[in-house]
Amino acid sequence: MLIEFMMIFLTLVNLIILSTSRLSTCIKVIAFQGIILGILPVAEGHFDIQLVIFSIIAISVKAILFPSMLLRTLSQLNIHREKKPYVGYGMSLLIGLGAIVLSWWISKNLPLTVAPASSAVLPVSIFTSFVGLYLIITRKMALTQVIGYLIFENGIYMFGVILPQKQPLLVELAVLLDAFVAVFVMGITIFHISREFDHIETDQLSTLRS
Amino acid sequence: MNMSIRIVQPILALILSPLLLGIINRTKAFFAGRKGQPLLQTYFDLWKLVHKGVVYSKTTGWVFRAGPIINLSAILLITLFIPLGHSKAVIFFDGDIFLVIYLFALIRFFTILAALDTGSSFEGMGASREAQFSALTEPALFLALAAIACGTGKLSLSEILVSVTSRFWLANISIILFVAATLIIVLLTENARIPVDDPNTHLELTMIHEVMVLDSSGPDFAFIVFASALKLWIFAALFAGVLIPDIGFGFWPNLAICVLAVLCVSVVVGIIESCIARLKLLFVPHFIFIATIFAVLAIVFVLRK
Numbered sequence: 445m446l447i448e449f450m451m452i453f454l455t456l457v458n459l460i461i462l463s464t465s466r467l468s469t470c471i472k473v474i475a476f477q478g479i480i481l482g483i484l485p486v487a488e489g490h491f492d493i494q495l496v497i498f499s500i501i502a503i504s505v506k507a508i509l510f511p512s513m514l515l516r517t518l519s520q521l522n523i524h525r526e527k528k529p530y531v532g533y534g535m536s537l538l539i540g541l542g543a544i545v546l547s548w549w550i551s552k553n554l555p556l557t558v559a560p561a562s563s564a565v566l567p568v569s570i571f572t573s574f575v576g577l578y579l580i581i582t583r584k585m586a587l588t589q590v591i592g593y594l595i596f597e598n599g600i601y602m603f604g605v606i607l608p609q610k611q612p613l614l615v616e617l618a619v620l621l622d623a624f625v626a627v628f629v630m631g632i633t634i635f636h637i638s639r640e641f642d643h644i645e646t647d648q649l650s651t652l653r654s
Numbered sequence: 655m656n657m658s659i660r661i662v663q664p665i666l667a668l669i670l671s672p673l674l675l676g677i678i679n680r681t682k683a684f685f686a687g688r689k690g691q692p693l694l695q696t697y698f699d700l701w702k703l704v705h706k707g708v709v710y711s712k713t714t715g716w717v718f719r720a721g722p723i724i725n726l727s728a729i730l731l732i733t734l735f736i737p738l739g740h741s742k743a744v745i746f747f748d749g750d751i752f753l754v755i756y757l758f759a760l761i762r763f764f765t766i767l768a769a770l771d772t773g774s775s776f777e778g779m780g781a782s783r784e785a786q787f788s789a790l791t792e793p794a795l796f797l798a799l800a801a802i803a804c805g806t807g808k809l810s811l812s813e814i815l816v817s818v819t820s821r822f823w824l825a826n827i828s829i830i831l832f833v834a835a836t837l838i839i840v841l842l843t844e845n846a847r848i849p850v851d852d853p854n855t856h857l858e859l860t861m862i863h864e865v866m867v868l869d870s871s872g873p874d875f876a877f878i879v880f881a882s883a884l885k886l887w888i889f890a891a892l893f894a895g896v897l898i899p900d901i902g903f904g905f906w907p908n909l910a911i912c913v914l915a916v917l918c919v920s921v922v923v924g925i926i927e928s929c930i931a932r933l934k935l936l937f938v939p940h941f942i943f944i945a946t947i948f949a950v951l952a953i954v955f956v957l958r959k
Contacts, residue, residue: 448828452951459947463940537943541950548954563958 446487450480451564454602455544458575461595462536465525470591471514477572477598478506484565485605498613502601505620510594510627517631518587521638531582540575547571560606569606573599586637586644590630597623659905663738664730666913671887672696672880674920681924696883703876711869713773721768722870722877728757729881729888736888737812738916739908740819740900746812751799754811755792758844761881762788769866780865783935787850787862790942791843797949798836802896804956805829815895823899832952834897839945841889841923843938845882848927850938890919
């Protein structure tokens, strides 16, 4: 029951990200998502010391480190809102709704060798990955795309949590480290881009090539 | 459960529904630090309006006169379908969900026609907004009721709410919460409550429901006020019926709890109205869309099993 509520919160939180233009809200939502994801392995009931340490690391990286880095970048940028995404916010919500239904359908037809603790975990992880990819595709701000990358990573992380015994912790930690380095580098890059060009809109950056 | 006891439910609705508006006003007054209207103000208003004469504009036709009458009669009919406290309503049959929702649509249709019939541009504006927003709330309401109908496997409003026992409630709490969230948003929208519409304002540019009945007077207006009070009661009763499970002590305790819950819903509406400001008109569709999302999630969770 606890896991089901966590999954519901994750779904709603993803929908909030799809429908908000405020960058600081997006970052707070990432932090919230990180807390839920960090608790998830413990909430599934496999209680051992290794897992607890791992979830503490996950929470501190996903819920504290990433958001604070992004918030710091945001405070240097003088931008508060995503102005014109390629797809509007109402339409994004509608597409998100379609994605929910699709991911539940996919997970119903996806045979797993181990049964997850709650049947809601798999579809929500697919939906989270979808939201991450969708943000990367449809938003123009580089910062929102970094957020999309993080959400995508969260989705994959959830998929890994379903199979706790099958996946070595070392791999998860390595992924976490990779994500950390990526966000670190991207945060610095965004800051430099905005200092050079006074904006961080990626569609305008692509015109620089010619 | 025999007929003579079941008839208590609509009678309670008729007697108590104007009280809900009084409770909402009192709650809002409390939050604003005022003393507020008497609790029974709506009854006094109704009494006063019934004794007044009616003024019809020369430009109006029979539709304007028929509007309030159809409004009241349809809402009285709906009241007979609404169960209070997990017992059967006076009338019920398979598929009466659809009848109830389309009776609401009928009321809306005639309210809009009556508003358009006056030829006033303000009323036309209100009518267009009402049409737009209700077109958005209807799918949400349908999906929410479909979700709970799927969950219980029943197709009649009475039987659905009878099936919401504490056992069902515990097993399907996520569905119940989603449906309840949808219903509260639909309640606020359909009854022209604050995030969508402000019932107290008479600023024509922003209001929806009030502006459509500007030209009604006397007993006609009394009909409209009473019908909207009943509508609030009906939605509150649905909300309470879904959210509060059957405790299993029989008819009378359940009925008492449900009536209490309905009164509490009006307090909650008053608190919501005190806490948040009205949304920009452009954002209202987003607000209603949230209800649709909750309803779809409820259906997803039902169909998972």
